[in-house]
Amino acid sequence: MLTADTLFRPDLLDKYSAHGPRYTSYPTALQFTEPFDAGHYRRAASAGSGDLSLYFHIPFCDTVCFYCGCNKVATKNRAHARPYLDRLKRELSMQAALFDTTRPVSQLHWGGGTPTFLSHDEMAELMAATRDQFNLLPDDQAENSIEVDPREASARTIRLLRDAGFNRLSLGVQDFDPRVQHAINRIQPREMTETVLDAARDSGFKSVSVDLIYGLPHQSVESFSRTLDAIVELAPDRLSVFGYAHMPSIFKMQRQMDEAALPSPAVRLAILERVIETLTRAGYVYIGMDHFALPGDELAFAQTAGTLQRNFQGYSTRADCDLIGFGASSIGKVGDVYAQNARDLAGYAAAIESGQLAITRGVRLTADDRLRRDVITRLMCGAELRFDTIEKAHGVDFVATFADELERLKPLADDGLVAIGGDAIRILPAGRMLVRNVAMIFDRYLGQQSPQRYSRTI
Missing domain, CATH: 1.10.10.920 (Arc Repressor Mutant, subunit A)
Structure with a gap:
């Protein structure tokens, strides 16, 4: 080990x-060009074979985390979800028309934003619409995952997600230290996370992953060690421990944090060392980059077997699938084509309402x-x-x-x-x-x- x-x-x-x-794709998204001929995508879709992977981007967040670089819309108005869901369903129909929908869907992922911004009924509706259009494999053959903010999910929410067909859960935590949470505008006591994690295990989720971030304001080796010790006690199946990327010129919300409170490069490195020491001592297998998994997790098995994959969600156990992206800013990878939807809600809505794919940029390899x-x-x-x-x-x-x-x-x-x-x-x-x-x-x-x-x- x-x-x-x-x-x-x-x-x-x-x-x-x-x-x-990070090479979740090659060429990376910086090589995508505008405008992009969506005909390349349509031809690749009609010629493909093998398994499919579906990604749905739900951009809404109730509150904004200051560190976040994701494509998101911060709003407390839940009414925004309804028109977006209706457009996702229209996009489902348009995309399904391009593919042989007898092809099995062995991987499905909802990301964001906060997917659980949708109501319980809306989440069930979207999954039902997906099953109507595509051939989703049975639970024991598929990897269906969703990113969950514990501040947005109750035990009832977790049971509903399991009943809807999700079998893997990714929980955002970042840090349990109250001072750090205040600085990043993400107040999330350990008990809140533990409630969701326990509900996932009680509901029969196959794997639970937790995301942490080091390099945030006010973090020290000692403070982050306490978070690591708490996480080891909770024993998630997988861990992603990301180094915070401070790029306020690109992500304006990061300017809300006190730059002087960020740990120095030396402290960041010392925190990373403690991460590796703590997690490997606790029995986690180092998968690669910032990913760790328990020895019994499929990610560790895939690493041993040489079948580990890399996609837009990071490391994966699934073979190379054609990936279909749904929603604003989502990226698809079909054959020798990468294609990205309009990043803004207005551009995405205009395309879908006109009966067109929302693809605005991409690259043909x-x-x-x-x-x-x-x-x-x-x-x-x-x-x-x-x-x-x-x-x-x-x-x-x-x-x-x-x-x-x-x-x-x-x-x-x-x-x-x-x-x-x-x-x-x-x-x-x-x-x-x-x-x-x-x-x-x-x-x-x-x-x-x-x-x-x-x-x-x-």
Whole structure:
């Protein structure tokens, strides 16, 4: 098992800390162009086969968390949900017309915003409409997940979600410290989170994940240690521990926080070290980047089996599916096409009301994009990249094609992040936390935009 001793090298983490993509897609969304010919998407949809994955973006939040960089609409007016739900149902019908709907849906995810902003009846209505249009697999064959804000969900809500077909739950927590919660405008006592987590277990959810964030105002090693200890007691199946990305020039709401109260880079690094120590000591398996899972969780099994995947929700256990995005700002990945809906509610509404797909930008992958996506995905998801696997899939000579990249990897090899052999690249334990830096070597677009648009790799 990977431990803090093998994963955490402060000298290397400091040396390689840089701005870079998280590679939930390649090319990343910064390469999406406007306008985008939706005909590419329609042709890819009609030609596809295999499983489908559905993503629904519910953008509404009752209150805004100051750190948040998601596409959201803060409002207390629940009446906004009704017209948005009606448009989602119309979009469901339009998208279903493009696909062979006998294809099984093995993965479904509701994100936001706060999906539970919808009323109980509205959530049941949306899931029923989805079942009417697409072939959702039975509970024991599908991964149906939803992001839940414990401030917005009662035990009754959790039971309703389970009855509707959800079997995985992701809970936003971030930090239990009251001073931190006040600074980020997210008041959420531990008891509130524990009530939802207990309800999920009582209702038969297969897996519960918790999100934490380090690098927020007023956090210290000691304060975050208390949050970690509380989380270990609650024992969620999965954990995502994200480093806060302070980008107030892009996310204006972040200006509401006192920048002087943010922990220094040294303190952030010390908090990260404590995260790794605490979670690995508690028996969690380090999956990659900022993800951890208990040994019995499917994510840990997928890592061991070499079937780990990467998509817009992070690490996944499912094979590469065609992903259909619904709602404002959602992104689909169908065949060799990425396509994103209008980010603003007005643009999304205008398109749907006119009977058109809401796609406003995207990219059609070239052969080089597909090759590099495969390389980057395998690096992000596994400890070894075999050259012959890439060569068979893409008809290239790996060493000749990536001669420049292999040369630029040598300093990382000298520092013990990777081992470069004649037939493979292996990510060494010290490189696991810096895998984004390794993947960035193979990204041909990185020099074409400001690196400040990305979060830091550590």
